Amino acid sequence: MVARRRWTAGEFRRLFVEHPLIWHVARRLVWLAEDGGEGRADDGAEAVAFRVAEDRTFADAADDEVSLPESARVGIPHPLELGGAVQAWSALFADYLILQPFPQLGREVHTLTEAERAARRLARFEGAALAPGAVFALEQRGWRRGDPMDAGIQHSMYRAVPRGLYVNVHLNPGLDIGMASGQRLEAIWVEDRPETGDGCAREGFRPIGDLDPVTASEVLGELARATS
CATH class of the missing domain: 3.30.310 (TATA-Binding Protein)
Structure with a gap:
């Protein structure tokens, strides 16, 4: 999260979603899919936050299904990258009694003057x-x-x-x-x-x-x- 590392959609599925052990950790985090599309710069990428559901599908903060494009780059977003959606995600994780493996949604945020x-x-x-x-x-x-x-x-x-x-x-x-x-x-x-x-x-x-x-x-x- 802090290093802003990103994986391809295929890597994300193989390394996190399909792994028999790691997926239990992956489903306790909010993820971010950035899809710049062909020829688009990263700065113009569209970003969609999602979680890995119990059936290994993907869902947003409203619990609606999310489709992950093959061109997407996936990473663990910092709360600053989630903006005003932090509250919605926090409420959803509280409703499902999901405990995070490290501070993500409840992470302290600091800003420069x-x-x-x-x-x-x-x-x-x-x-x-x-x-x-x-x-x-x-x-x-x-x-x-x-x-x-x-x-x-x-x-x-x-x-x-x-x-x-x-x-x-x-x-x-x-x-x-x-x-x-x-x-x-x-x-x-x-x-x-x-x-x-x-x-x-x-x-x-x-x-x-x-x-x-x-x-x-x-x-x-x-x-x-x-x-x-």
Whole structure:
């Protein structure tokens, strides 16, 4: 969901719907079929949300049957991609007593302010404390440490995100490989390359708003949890 991965209709049926075990997980999620049609760009794709019913057919939030075109690309939508339909889907899943394997419909959503979208640094978390355990939690979410510098200190973490971008964080005083210690988030920015601790300007050439809304929501949520 967070990586925005998509499968062809055939792959979706084979890997999820027809699998004897995985289909029990698949039917507890809302899916999104994007059908751009021949020659159409992804930005012009029509999207239809659906679930996998008990008989392995597909149904929408009104429980009407959905036909899945062979040209469709199927993925797990973030709540931001479902818009106003989140409430309807939540009510339907509650009626059927469907428990989701991970937070999807009830996922917390975070948004950038207009000022943050235009800025080249994310000031919201700058100066916030980061406990040693939070570093490991971020790594489990896909964040990576920068290269060790003098005395083996790692002064940065980064996260690869869609569109070939990286969210970079400069840490102070830096991570000692041999000993965990508390940190402060000194600077946060978006760039076309990862911060490896080599003393770059710590300010992106790109505005924070270059992050798509789903990625921005996830990054903001991860940093909020890490600094809470």
